[in-house]
Amino acid sequence: MTLFELALKNIRRNMKSYGLYIGSTIFSIIIYFTFAMLKHSDDISGLAETSKQMQAVMSASAFVLMIFVAIFILYSNSFFMKKRKKEVALYSLLGVRKRSIGFLLFFENIVIGLVALVVGVGLGFLLSQALLSLLLKLMGLSLSVGFAFSMQAVIETVIVFFLIFLVTSLLGYRVIYKFKLIDLFHAEKQGEAQPKARVVSAIIGVIALAAAYWLALQDLMTSSVWRIFGLAMPLVIIGLTVLGSYLLFSSVLVYVLNLLKKRKSWAWKGLNLMTSSQLLYRIRGNAKTLTIIATLSATTITAGGAIFGTYYNTEKSVEENIPFSFMWEGEEQDIDTEIVEDAVSFEAKDIVVPGETYDQSYYVIDEETFMKLTEALGWDVGNVDLEQDEAVMIDPYFDERWKDKVDTVEIDDDEKTVDQFYEKPLFNAPTLPGTVLVVDDASFQELDGENAIYQAVQTANYKDHLELSKELEAKTERFSSAVQSYQDSIEASGAMLFVGSFLGLVFLVATGSIIFFKMMTEAEEDKDKYAVLYKIGVSKKEMKKTIRYQVGLIFLAPLMLGLTHGTVALMAFSNLLQMNLWEPVIIWMAAYTMIYILYYVITVRGFNKTITQTVTQEG
Incomplete structure (x- = not known):
């Protein structure tokens, strides 16, 4: 049997284990290919001036998306490879040469990449047709969408993901040279040393966040602080926010969990002691993950809320700046008196x-x-x-x-x-x-x-008179109309809303997936412990309860901090534009939270399924 045939056999036999990685890879390909299809769409290119704006927005977004999906796939691949290290060690123990094992992992990853690429491009093509219709609707354009296929988008997607798969495959090849045999066998058991609560770190974290919030809420036009830092101010705010978030998670969470462990009335109730001990044991790694998730959540909430708020207030903004339906310099024109x-x-x-x-x-x-x-x-x-x-x-x-x-x-x-x-x-x-x-x-x-x-x-109903607006514009000078201004604004803000919502969904899925991968990895590590607990009399109901608490903390902590970051950032944005964005922002945050809760439910069910299967088999 050749290495390539063995790689295919491994994939077929371990499809359940490969499923998470393949799923995340296919998702990444779908979203990128969909963006590439929209970027090269003839329907978008036919929108004259709007085309230039959309092309610029799509190109910039595609670049951001390319960087993000590369990081996301690399992150997913790292979890996938961690589960494979024990298998790699077994091959080494049986006498298989490291070079052969490296090629085996390389072939497996390439095959997975090719399968994911074919499926992702196919599904992305179907999704792009629906999203193109949605985009045109958001832009207020009543155009018929053709069923088109862009070979340029396919080539672009293949090149981007071929390079990503090549990198991940080479990283997989390096695994066997980077670790000793004993390290590979115990890769899933390696954890972080339990950190101690540091009051100084907690205080610095709170001060850093307070400073970031204070700087963000300063008036851009009159603040002396903005004049001092200038264009570096956003970087200072982001830096303080990330630092404060990390110190808050790594210090405050440790302090709270240690405090709970010392309270006998809480610690000796159910499996609370085990839950807090597990979280403390991994808190350093969790702190990094939680900081990333809180930052991504804040970015998604801020960008999405601002864009949605602008789109939501388009009509109001037009009516405030262009109070008359039509205005021009010159003599009166014939207009139907009924309207x-x-x-x-x-x-x-x-x-x-x-x-x-x-x-x-x-x-x-x-x-x-x-x-x-x-x-x-x-x-x-x-x-x-x-x-x-x-x-x-x-x-x-x-x-x-x-x-x-x-x-x-x-x-x-x-x-x-x-x-x-x-x-x-x-x-x-x-x-x-x-x-x-x-x-x-x-x-x-x-x-x-x-x-x-x-x-x-x-x-009456000024938005219904676009044709009349065009006729009057051709006959008059210094012409302006509310309907034309509304159409221009809704096209621009609709395009931004589409891109912002799409990227927001990507970031949301990424944050949810990061937690999901993290918790499912920990479920694999902890399943033997839960099997022992079941044998000594702990009920499945009690185990499910502690799993809900453990997963809930990992989800709730970054969500709450991300919502707080986003609220402050949107307050600053609202003050800058002199706009009331609270209503659309609350709608956006509620939608984000609901999807986040859905991810929590899926993660809890996946965690419970892993533990229940182990308990049932060994019980």
């Missing part, structure tokens, strides 16, 4: 007021125009009756962090007091950007400035 709710034709003058540091440009309108426009927008401004020395100012971009409110304005040597100040837009920004001044009718007529006629139209 028109309000139409205002008005005159505006563009003036420049010299200042000490810089000149300020204003669009000036009279009282009558102001009343018509505010009535069309539903503003409650009361009865405006301006004197010659009074004015109303509308500055939609006012930010008290950058400037103070203007109290007086001097126009043509005539000083006017700002009687009322509004911080919401009166005009569509693309047509009439900047600050607006309202003066009395007499002052407006006497004012020198560049004069122009504008039209503002408000329609």
Whole structure:
């Protein structure tokens, strides 16, 4: 029998053991190939300007995904190889040369990679068709999706994963040269030395997290700390967060578990003592894993929450910045009166007021125009009756962090007091950007400035009039419309939501898989201990209970810390954009938590199954 035939036989015989590794590999191929298919899709390429944006987003995301799946497969392979070390040692004991064993492992990994590649590409092709339809729907595009296959995506995926499989195969080949025979036999039994609770480390961890949170919540525009660190600030925040998380897990968890062990009322209840001892024994390795998971969770929650929040608020943002359905410079146009709710034709003058540091440009309108426009927008401004020395100012971009409110304005040597100040837009920004001044009718007529006629139209259900918007845009100048702005925004934010959600799902599956691999490895290591406990009278119900607690701590600790990290980061993001993101963020966090809980249930069932099978066989 050749080494290649032996490799195939090993795979068929140990399919259950290989299943986790093959499954994670196929999943990685599916997600990467799906992204590659979307990146090279003709449907995406046919979207003109949107195509350029999508191509850039897809290319950047594919690169991130490539790095991530490589790390994920290497991580999965390390657990897989740990279970194989005893088998490798047995081959060595039987006299098989190390070189032959190395080639055996190399062939096995290559075969697994090729099978996973074929299955992954096939499933990825089917998934890409459904995801392309979802992407176009999120972007608000009603296009028919063709059933297309990209050979370029296949070639790209094959090259990327061939290199990954080559690396993992070479790592498997090195296993037999890296360890002594006795080490290979006891690979599954090797653990970490039980660490001691260090108060200093716990305090440093808390201080590091507090500092990271404080820095994240500083105002980007006015904070002196941001001016000191500059572009390095995000790296400082991430570094402090990771350090604080690791010290928190490695010190605080040790302290809590040691404290629980000392409480006799808790320690001697059921299998609590064994549970805490097992966690303490492996706490150093678990601390690293938990830190990785908490960081990945925080990244997923932050990025996904921010993107989903932006998509969720697209309509609101458009309506705030472009209050009128249509606005343009020039004469009135023929529009179906049945869809028109309000139409205002008005005159505006563009003036420049010299200042000490810089000149300020204003669009000036009279009282009558102001009343018509505010009535069309539903503003409650009361009865405006301006004197010659009074004015109303509308500055939609006012930010008290950058400037103070203007109290007086001097126009043509005539000083006017700002009687009322509004911080919401009166005009569509693309047509009439900047600050607006309202003066009395007499002052407006006497004012020198560049004069122009504008039209503002408000329609019912503005999102239904995209064709009308295109017709008006072709006939007018300085045209702007809410429906076109909404379409552009929903395409951009929809594409980002799709990519963000997809990557978020990948990160979520990766974090869940890391814990799953970790706990299933520990289940294999602990099954003999549970068999002994069963023989001395411990019930299966009691063993399942302690398994739920043990797995629950490993899941709950990084989830809670990740949610906390994500909440602080999203608060900072919300403050920066001056947006209320709480509602979409809570929805996003709830969805993330539900999937995480699902992983917990699957892991507990897998752990219980491993222990129950061993107990049944030996009991």
